[in-house]
Amino acid sequence: MKRRTFSREFKIEAVRLVTDRGVAVAQACRDLELSESVLRRWMREFEGAPSGAFPGHGRLGQEQAEIAALRKEVARLKAERDILKKATVFFARDAT
Template identity: 70%
Template structure:
């Protein structure tokens, strides 16, 4: 009889903003250690530590939700797209200038 390894399901768990806030509150306000809270909530300690750090750095915009970005991240993404578009336009103009310069000679 051959035993096979169980397949690893790589599906990320998703937690609501309320769950994250309550987990951080458990550590900060109730004095439960990060290690104990992470065991109780079935989380990796680093995940809980990141939630604590995120809430401490920006309480207003912490945990924006599924697929939503903080305003700063949204602006950075918009500017990256604009830079990519401008580089493409620049490259087209360079090629056109080289083409017309070749014909002028």
């Protein structure tokens, strides 16, 4: 069985169905064939940051993009450090 995916627009409309139109969560879930936990999670995400909610398709939020960039930089710096350690050992061996 393949996992269902939903577009950002679908999620926003599902949340607005409950918040703006006043449809009960249970009724909206039956109509949209969703579980209540999924719709309630979408509501929490949308309430927290409406413009950044549901980035989807590999697009990272601002914080996640910054974290990914920092992790990449840390990996690069560790590689440079390891190269310098090896060079120090190499040249120390030649000096004696």
